[in-house]
Amino acid sequence: MSKPVKLFYKGEPIQVQGDNESGTTMVPLRAFAEALGHKVTWRPPDEVWLDGDPPVRPVPEGLTLSGEFFVIDAGHGGGDPGAVDGINPAEGDAISTKEAELNFLYAVKLASTLKALGAGVALTRTKQEEYLSPQQRAARANDRYPHATAFISWHNNSFKNASACGFEVLHYYTTGNSYRMAKSIVAQAKAAGIPLHGDGLVDGRKIVVLNSTDMSAILIEAGFISNPQEEINLHDQGYMERVIMAVVRGIVDVYGKKLQPQIDYRKFRHKGTDIHLAVVRNPQLKTAAADPGKRLNVAAVAKQYGAKLAITGGYSWHRKEDDTHWPVTPVIDNHVSVGKPGPLEVPRAALCQDVDGSLLIRKAQTPEELLIYKNALGAGPMLAVDGKRQIGHDEKFLADIMEGKNPRAAAGLIDEHTLVLVAVEGRTLTDAGLTLEDLADFLVAFGCKVVMNLDGGGSVNLWIDGKWIVKGRDIVNILMVL
Numbered sequence: 001m002s003k004p005v006k007l008f009y010k011g012e013p014i015q016v017q018g019d020n021e022s023g024t025t026m027v028p029l030r031a032f033a034e035a036l037g038h039k040v041t042w043r044p045p046d047e048v049w050l051d052g053d054p055p056v057r058p059v060p061e062g063l064t065l066s067g068e069f070f071v072i073d074a075g076h077g078g079g080d081p082g083a084v085d086g087i088n089p090a091e092g093d094a095i096s097t098k099e100a101e102l103n104f105l106y107a108v109k110l111a112s113t114l115k116a117l118g119a120g121v122a123l124t125r126t127k128q129e130e131y132l133s134p135q136q137r138a139a140r141a142n143d144r145y146p147h148a149t150a151f152i153s154w155h156n157n158s159f160k161n162a163s164a165c166g167f168e169v170l171h172y173y174t175t176g177n178s179y180r181m182a183k184s185i186v187a188q189a190k191a192a193g194i195p196l197h198g199d200g201l202v203d204g205r206k207i208v209v210l211n212s213t214d215m216s217a218i219l220i221e222a223g224f225i226s227n228p229q230e231e232i233n234l235h236d237q238g239y240m241e242r243v244i245m246a247v248v249r250g251i252v253d254v255y256g257k258k259l260q261p262q263i264d265y266r267k268f269r270h271k272g273t274d275i276h277l278a279v280v281r282n283p284q285l286k287t288a289a290a291d292p293g294k295r296l297n298v299a300a301v302a303k304q305y306g307a308k309l310a311i312t313g314g315y316s317w318h319r320k321e322d323d324t325h326w327p328v329t330p331v332i333d334n335h336v337s338v339g340k341p342g343p344l345e346v347p348r349a350a351l352c353q354d355v356d357g358s359l360l361i362r363k364a365q366t367p368e369e370l371l372i373y374k375n376a377l378g379a380g381p382m383l384a385v386d387g388k389r390q391i392g393h394d395e396k397f398l399a400d401i402m403e404g405k406n407p408r409a410a411a412g413l414i415d416e417h418t419l420v421l422v423a424v425e426g427r428t429l430t431d432a433g434l435t436l437e438d439l440a441d442f443l444v445a446f447g448c449k450v451v452m453n454l455d456g457g458g459s460v461n462l463w464i465d466g467k468w469i470v471k472g473r474d475i476v477n478i479l480m481v482l
């Protein structure tokens with residue numbers, strides 16, 4: 001049996017929910033750290049950052065490079081190794097580096113990262129052994145990829161003085177996108193703690209691959225292989241990722257576009273009932289919960305947040321003593337738990353969104369399990385798993401939810417970026433409502449791989465683009481698509 005515990009810090013009570021079970025006290029790390037004034041950042045899959053952000057986000061949130069095309073040029077290659085740095089133990093230099101090889105590693109990594117963000121990519125040389133002159137590189141980009149957004153040449157530096165070090169970007173004159181890109185990348189590198197050579201910006205108008213390419217072009221010198229410490233850094237996987245992400249963030253600052261949610265509304269007549277269904281691609285979700293004892297008007301809240309769609313979220317709990325309704329299922333928005341979720345007694349279904357925007361529906365036993373997500377909304381029961389009807393009888397909902405034909409709301413996933421939100425009528429003379437089984441079967445047939453129930457009955461609300469689709473009573477939990 002778990003018992004709530006009271007927490008005191010330096011003699012003062014702090015407001016943190018925790019409990020003690022069989023002698024073990026459990027307090028959510030986030031709640032505890034935030035109560036002490038610390039900032040907590042979760043970086044999937046397994047990092048918690050206290051006071052201080054991770055240097056660079058793995059993927060810029062909600063942004064895409066879709067529609068952009070980048071030609072990535074790994075400098076040197078074939079018979080031309082570029083700068084070469086041998087081993088010199090007397091100067092603490094224990095590794096040897098051929099610039100061409102290092103350039104190729106970075107170029108391939110940059111290309112795959114840009115591609116993961118939706119950009120088209122091509123490499124000038126696709127093999128370590130291939131040699132192209134600077135003129136041939138520019139010609140290849142101009143001839144094969146005239147539509148390209150930008151040309152990015154990757155190099156590493158070398159200097160006779162071993163102390164020279166730092167990252168720099170060569171740009172074409174000081175106007176246009178070449179310069180904007182160079183400035184953004186250097187700013188991101190600085191923010192990520194990557195040492196710069198000088199101020200990191202160099203006018204490269206005399207460089208062939210910059211002045212002979214038709215598209216915006218930059219040349220990156222990631223660091224000096226002639227500097228023993230920087231040479232070690234450049235070979236380090238973690239450092240490489242930091243450099244690549246800084247470059248990608250800089251590119252996204254110039255060319256990134258917001259992923260726009262696409263909402264496709266459809267109406268069906270099924271088993272004597274109207275079903276209102278919205279297929280939402282690339283949603284940014286937001287959850288809202290009423291303060292205890294209060295209710296929210298779906299249209300008013302949606303307008304307040306500029307939402308494109310709003311639907312009934314989770315359930316409320318009715319406290320008889322003062323006739324108030326409390327949000328009881330976990331509603332978590334940007335890691336802040338609102339309302340009074342309280343531990344659940346059994347696992348219940350929840351809709352979750354990760355920081356990279358991907359969606360999933362899973363079961364969770366406690367609200368804390370959902371704190372790893374950017375946004376989560378608990379409701380239930382689960383209606384389908386792995387593309388098959390599977391009603392979550394273990395979730396222990398009352399018969400008024402589990403049985404009979406009712407107005408209902410539900411959420412399903414076709415894939416991790418495609419959400420289906422549904423409102424079923426059932427309180428009018430012409431609408432019978434649906435059983436959970438009927439609703440599960442309908443959504444599986446529609447293509448949903450996983451489906452969960454949201455609150456139903458008189459609470460069913462659906463509001464899209466400023467219009468009521470189904471208007472129910474005011475409610476305690478709302479799920480929105482921004």
Ligand SMILES: [Zn+2]
Nearest residue numbers: 075082155156
């Ligand atoms: Zn070079």
